[in-house]
Amino acid sequence: MVGGVFSRFKIPLLLAPALLVLGGLFAGGLYAALVQSLGYFPAIGMTEVSLDAYREVLGSRRFLDSLLLTFYVAGVSTVLATVLAVLAALALRRSPSRISSVIFQVPITVPHLVAAVGIALVVSQTGLGARLAASLGLIGEPAEFPALLYDRYSVGIILTYVWKEMPFVALVVLAGLRGVAGELEEVARTLGASAWQRFWYVVFPVISPGIVAASLIVFAFTFGAFEVPFLLGRSYPTILPVMAYDEYRSVELTDRPAAMAINVLITLVTALTAALYLRLSRRIGGRRGSS
Amino acid sequence: MSPPASARLELRDVSLRYGRGAEPALKGLSLTVEPGELVALLGPSGCGKTTALKIVAGLLAPTSGEVLVDGRSLLGVPPEKRGAAMVFQKPLLFPHMSVEANVGFGLRMRGASQAESSARAREALGRVRMEGHGDRRPDELSGGQQQRVSLARALVTEPSLLLLDEPLSALDANLRSALRDLVREVQEEGGYTTVFVTHDQEEAVVLADRIALVTGGALRMYDRPQAFYDRPRTREVAEFFGATNFIEGRSAGPDGPVETALGTFGLATPVPAGKVTLTIRPEAVRLGTQSEDGGNSFVARVSEATYLGTQISYRLQAGDTSLRAALPPHTRLAVGERTTVRLPAESLWPLGP
Numbered sequence: 001m002v003g004g005v006f007s008r009f010k011i012p013l014l015l016a017p018a019l020l021v022l023g024g025l026f027a028g029g030l031y032a033a034l035v036q037s038l039g040y041f042p043a044i045g046m047t048e049v050s051l052d053a054y055r056e057v058l059g060s061r062r063f064l065d066s067l068l069l070t071f072y073v074a075g076v077s078t079v080l081a082t083v084l085a086v087l088a089a090l091a092l093r094r095s096p097s098r099i100s101s102v103i104f105q106v107p108i109t110v111p112h113l114v115a116a117v118g119i120a121l122v123v124s125q126t127g128l129g130a131r132l133a134a135s136l137g138l139i140g141e142p143a144e145f146p147a148l149l150y151d152r153y154s155v156g157i158i159l160t161y162v163w164k165e166m167p168f169v170a171l172v173v174l175a176g177l178r179g180v181a182g183e184l185e186e187v188a189r190t191l192g193a194s195a196w197q198r199f200w201y202v203v204f205p206v207i208s209p210g211i212v213a214a215s216l217i218v219f220a221f222t223f224g225a226f227e228v229p230f231l232l233g234r235s236y237p238t239i240l241p242v243m244a245y246d247e248y249r250s251v252e253l254t255d256r257p258a259a260m261a262i263n264v265l266i267t268l269v270t271a272l273t274a275a276l277y278l279r280l281s282r283r284i285g286g287r288r289g290s291s
Numbered sequence: 292m293s294p295p296a297s298a299r300l301e302l303r304d305v306s307l308r309y310g311r312g313a314e315p316a317l318k319g320l321s322l323t324v325e326p327g328e329l330v331a332l333l334g335p336s337g338c339g340k341t342t343a344l345k346i347v348a349g350l351l352a353p354t355s356g357e358v359l360v361d362g363r364s365l366l367g368v369p370p371e372k373r374g375a376a377m378v379f380q381k382p383l384l385f386p387h388m389s390v391e392a393n394v395g396f397g398l399r400m401r402g403a404s405q406a407e408s409s410a411r412a413r414e415a416l417g418r419v420r421m422e423g424h425g426d427r428r429p430d431e432l433s434g435g436q437q438q439r440v441s442l443a444r445a446l447v448t449e450p451s452l453l454l455l456d457e458p459l460s461a462l463d464a465n466l467r468s469a470l471r472d473l474v475r476e477v478q479e480e481g482g483y484t485t486v487f488v489t490h491d492q493e494e495a496v497v498l499a500d501r502i503a504l505v506t507g508g509a510l511r512m513y514d515r516p517q518a519f520y521d522r523p524r525t526r527e528v529a530e531f532f533g534a535t536n537f538i539e540g541r542s543a544g545p546d547g548p549v550e551t552a553l554g555t556f557g558l559a560t561p562v563p564a565g566k567v568t569l570t571i572r573p574e575a576v577r578l579g580t581q582s583e584d585g586g587n588s589f590v591a592r593v594s595e596a597t598y599l600g601t602q603i604s605y606r607l608q609a610g611d612t613s614l615r616a617a618l619p620p621h622t623r624l625a626v627g628e629r630t631t632v633r634l635p636a637e638s639l640w641p642l643g644p
Binding site: 180183184186187188189190191192193194197201202205206 | 348349350369370371372373374375376377379381383385386387396397400401441444445448454
C-alpha cells in the first residue's frame with residue numbers, strides 16, 4: 001500500500017526540488033515584477049494599484065523605439081541564423097557526425113559574453129577586421145572600416161546572435177535530416193523524384209516544423225536577452241531588456257513601476273512565443289506518436 | 292506514359308565493401324531474374340541481402356561488378372531514373388500528404404496532371420484493397436494499411452523492377468500472411484520483375500518463383516523452392532531449411548555405394564569418390580513394417596517420440612548417429628523400441644562441400 005502510494009507520487013516527488021527552485025525563483029520574481037508594475041510599492045509609500053506605469057511606458061516614444069529595435073534585432077538574428085543553419089545542415093548532412101558535432105557544438109559552449117567580446121575584437125574599427133582590411137589595401141586607414149558596433153543597424157549584436165544561435169538551429173535541423181527525412185527522401189528517389197523535387201516536396205515539409213520550433217526558441221531568447229545588446233548596442237534606442245535595466249537603475253525609485261512594466265511586457269512576448277512553440281511541438285509529437 | 296514491359300535483371304559478380312579493411316558486405320554476387328519472375332533474396336540478418344537490393348535500386352554503388360536491366364548497365368543511372376520502385380520495411384509514407392497524394396507522388400514527379408495522378412492513385416488503392424481511404428492521413432491508418440498504401444505507391448509508377456525490402460516483417464502474423472498473398476496477387480497481375488528480400492524461409496517458399504539463399508555476402512544456392520528441400524547444395528543450405536539428418540560417409544565412386552557407420556547405402560544420384568555427407572528429409576525415412584523391401588536399412592532404437600497432431604516425430608539412435616523421422620500419427624512406436632530403419636535410395640541426397 002505504502003509502496004503503491006509512493007510509486008504514484010514518485011515522479012512529482014522527484015521533480016519537486018527542481019520545480020521548487022524553478023517555480024519559486026521564476027514565479028516569485030514574476031509576481032514581484034507584476035505587483036510593482038501595477039504601482040504597488042509600499043517601501044516608498046506607493047500602495048495604489050493602477051495601470052499608470054503601463055500607460056506611461058506604452059505612450060513613450062522611447063519605449064516604441066526600443067520595442068521596434070528589439071523586434072528588429074530578434075527578428076533579423078532569428079531569420080539569418082535559421083537560414084544559415086538550414087544551409088549548413090544540408091551541406092553537412094552526409095558528413096560523419098564527428099565533424100558536424102565539432103562545428104556546431106563548440107559555439108554552443110561559448111558564453112554569450114565571450115562571443116560578444118570576440119565579435120567586438122574582430123569587427124570594431126580598431127579590431128582585427130579593420131587592420132586586415134587596411135593592410136590588404138581595401139581601405140586606407142583602419143578607422144575607415146564601417147562602424148559595426150554601437151551602430152544604427154546593430155550589426156555587432158546580430159552577428160553575435162547569428163554566430164551563437166545558428167549552431168543550435170543547425171543541430172535540430174541536422175537531427176531531422178538524419179532521421180526520418182533521410183529515409184523518406186530515399187523513398188521519393190526510388191519513385192522518380194529529382195533532387196529539387198525531393199527537397200521541396202518531401203525533405204523541407206518534413207523538417208519545417210523542427211525549423212520553426214527551433215527558430216521560435218531563438219526568437220524568444222534574443223528578444224529577452226540582455227548582455228549582448230548591453231555590451232555592443234547604442235545608447236539610444238536601446239533594446240527593451242537594456243531599457244528596463246536603465247529604468248531599474250534610475251535614482252528615482254518612482255521609475256521602478258515603469259521598469260517592471262517593461263519586464264512584464266517582455267515576458268508577455270516571450271510567453272506568447274513559447275506558447276506557439278508548445279503548440280507546434282505537440283502537433284509534431286502527436287503526429288509522430290500515432291504513426 | 293505506357294507501362295514498361297517487365298525487365299530482365301542481371302547482377303554480375305557484384306561486390307561491395309563499406310570501408311577499406313572492412314569485411315565485404317557482398318562477395319561476387321551473380322544472379323539473373325527473368326521478366327515477371329519473383330525472386331526471394333533469403334538470408335539471416337546482416338547477410339548482405341538488403342545491400343544487394345539497394346545496389347539494384349541505386350541507393351548504394353557496388354565496389355565492383357555490373358547490374359544490368361535487359362542487357363543495359365544501370366550503374367551510371369541515378370536511382371530516380373532507374374524505374375525501380377522500392378517498398379521498405381517501414382511504410383515510410385509522407386506524413387504531410389493524404390493517402391491519395393502519397394500514392395500519386397511518383398506520377399506527379401514525372402509531370403502527370405493532378406487529375407491523371409489522382410485517378411491512377413485511386414485505381415492503385417483499389418488493387419491493394421484500400422479503396423475509399425484516399426482522403427485519410429497516413430497516421431490515421433494501421434500498420435498493415437500503411438504498408439498496403441506504400442505498395443500501391445510503388446505500383447502506380449508501373450516500375451520495370453519492383454524491389455521489396457522485408458515489407459512484411461514489421462507486421463503481426465495474421466496480417467503478414469494476408470499481405471503476402473496480396474503481394475503475390477498484384478505481382479502476378481502486373482507481371483513485375485520482383486526481388487523480395489526476407490529472412491523468413493517460409494515467406495520465401497510461399498512467395499517466390501525462385502529463392503536466392505545468401506549468407507555471409509555470397510550466394511549459396513539459387514533454385515526453385517522445392518529444390519532447397521529435395522536437393523540442397525551444401526549442409527549449410529540444408530540446415531537453413533531445417534534439415535536435421537546428416538550421415539557422414541565415403542563414396543567408392545560415381546556409381547558405387549556410400550560406406551557409413553550405419554551401413555552401406557545406395558543412392559539414386561551419382562556421388563563422386565571421397566568423403567561425403569548424406570541428408571534425408573524426416574518425412575522420407577521409413578520405419579518398421581514400412582521398411583521391409585530391401586537394402587539401405589539398419590536397426591535403430593527409438594529415443595524420443597513427439598506427437599505433433601498431423602504427424603509423429605521420432606528421434607532414432609544408431610551408434611553415434613541420431614536421425615529424425617516424421618511419420619503419420621497412426622504409426623505407434625514406443626520409446627526404447629528397436630526398429631528397422633530404411634533410407635530409400637531416391638530420397639538420400641549427397642551434400643556438396
